[in-house]
Amino acid sequence: MRSRPSPSGPARRVAALLAVAALVLATACSGDDAADAPPRATAPTPTTAEETPPMTDAELAAETYVAGYPLLVSTRTLQRFGGLIGVNGLFWQTALSGPETRVIVAPNQDTLYSIAVLDLRAGPLALTVPEIPDRYHAYQLLDTWTESFAYVGTRATGGRAGTWVITPPGWEGEPPAGTHQIEATTPLVFLLGRFLVDDEADIPHVLALRDQISLQPLGALTGDTDAPAPPPLGDPAGAPQAIPTDASAFTELGAALDVVAPTTPAQRDLFARAEAAGIVGRDGAPPTADPALLDEAAQAGHARIGRGAAGTGGATGWSAPGRVGTYGDDLDQRALVARIGWGANVPEEAVYSVARTDGDGAPLDGSVPHVVRFPADARPPVDSFWSLTAYGPDMFFAANPQGTYAIGDRSPALTEEEDGSLEVVVSHEEPPPRADGTPRPWLPVPEGRYVLMLRLYLPQQAAIDGTWTPPPVEPVG
Structure with a gap:
């Protein structure tokens, strides 16, 4: 039986909740055998010493x-979503996030979400995905300790078709022939799918995929329909x-x-x-x-944990939380990311940077026009796409008459300068046109304070290791 959207709760309220992936930073690379099994993200070397000194x-x-x-944040999040959309069934976002999306901070306008709360205490689940060769997508599997332990999608499995059997810890069965096993690290898992969408007109093309994607108990494949229901969350x-x-x-x-x-x-x-x-x-x-x-x-x-959150700023005003998604025994980093960006993926899938100040250290304010300039030889290094998104100081979209909250390499309005660079004017008032009369690429922002987020999907190594960094947000004039 194919998973369908849950009727629980008003659709708009649930769609807003889907922005839970707001500050995500995402997945690991695939080789030629990616279809055979989704690669696990590589955990960093544990930082805990072999001999821990005595504690009071x-x-x-x-x-x-x-x-x-992190366990408390995850448990509450899964219980919250489970109460809204149920467990072990896919729920699809059907509209782009907008100013009304005010439940989870920092929604994006790049992807539609397909999510599920997986409760494996009742047994394995099977995720079936068709071949999707020409649209960025990723299903992230996040355990209850906030570890991103497996992925299915464009990079992780090459966009190939397949069925992935997600099994609980300690499961001793055999997945059906022709399927691929994902061994979950905890019995409760958050499944977060992201599907690239160009604009409103592109949404029906994404939603057409949901009829080809299913999440069902393993018994639906094997003929064993006696699996018990999981206990309440x-x-x-x-x-x-x-x-x-x-x-x-x-x-x-x-x-x-x-x-x-x-x-x-x-x-x-x-x-x-x-x-x-x-x-x-x-x-x-x-x-x-x-x-x-x-x-x-x-x-x-x-x-x-708060001291860690306060120390994430960069010298140019841009900040990123560093290595996320896999933490080993680094308790502080795991807790920090659970606080400022629950659901974070590993950087190989996406790198997210946030700016609250300009290159001079002044707080970003819409009354002062700024420009973000990417030189021709230093554009965001990605193998998929990138976007620059504006938020109010509360990290939600601030409504504007243009209905524009992000601009990126897929935006028709983002045209090159004569020297091949890309310049985005960030201001409350519309900027004057170029000397040749063509409009300047413009990202509207509130009249007062605002925040910028730069998202790089499938970033190249230069963005992952910090060789490439975002240019400062520079005041105009």
Whole structure:
């Protein structure tokens, strides 16, 4: 049975939620045998020392908060989406995000999303995708610890047709002949598909693909229809980005650990020590440690994550969170990205940079015209496409009469200068035309403060390793 859009909730509300991939930064490369199995992203070398010095209970609790923060964000996010669209069925975004998209920050206008909450506690699921040779697409599989562990799509599997059987941890069965197994690292997984869309007129072409893409229980392929329904996900304790900063965080963490086990040796060791110290309870039991100690530890852990978020700015005003999507035992980086960009992919799929100041360090303000100039020999190095998007200071689209919120290499309005460079005027007021009377490429922004995001899809190595960086946003005149 082919997966269909869920009727749960108003369509506009759910479409807005699909912008959850807002700050994503994405996937790994494929070789000639990509169709045989989607490559796993390569994890960085663990940063945890072999011998961890003894910690006080307060230090251990703060470390536990940082380590558990991504799990709490993911659990709340999956519960939230599961309540809206159900589990184990695909839901498709059917319209581009706009100013009304105000649930998850930084929506984009480059892709339509196809998403699902996978609950593998009831058994494996089969994702079937047709050959899609001429449209960028990627299905990202994100585990509950925010690890991007597998991909299916243009780069990861070459756009080839196939069926991928997504199996829970510890599954000992055999996938059907002719299918490809993806071993999930946690029993709960977020499946996030992105499909390139050029404009409103292109949307029907993308939506035509949904009749050829299915997500179904493995039993639908094998004839075994007796698979039980997964247990309820439950209701989220709060908003994903409002993780508590008191002792209740550790109670919530214990409940999450009852469902999702740690996946790295450092995680297992840390949470075992935390349980022994009464910092987290298991099997429904509350923590037994001093609540005042846990309150202080939660505040210390939250502040530690916040310090990382405050330190992501670059010298040119552009910032990027560095290596994301796979984290090994780097607890701080994992928690930081869960806070500022949950759902992040590895950079081989996409690199995202954000600017809040111009090249002189002044905050970006629409009352001052700026220009982003890409020299002819230094355009964004991509194998797919790139876009420059403007947001209000709250990271949502600020409505403008033109209805223009992004410009990029697919935009008809982005024409070359005489020297072959690309110049985008970023301003509240429409800029004067060029000397020859042709309109200048223009990205409208609010009259006051605004933020820019540069997205590079399938970036080349120069963008991944930082050899190429975005040019400063320069004031005009």
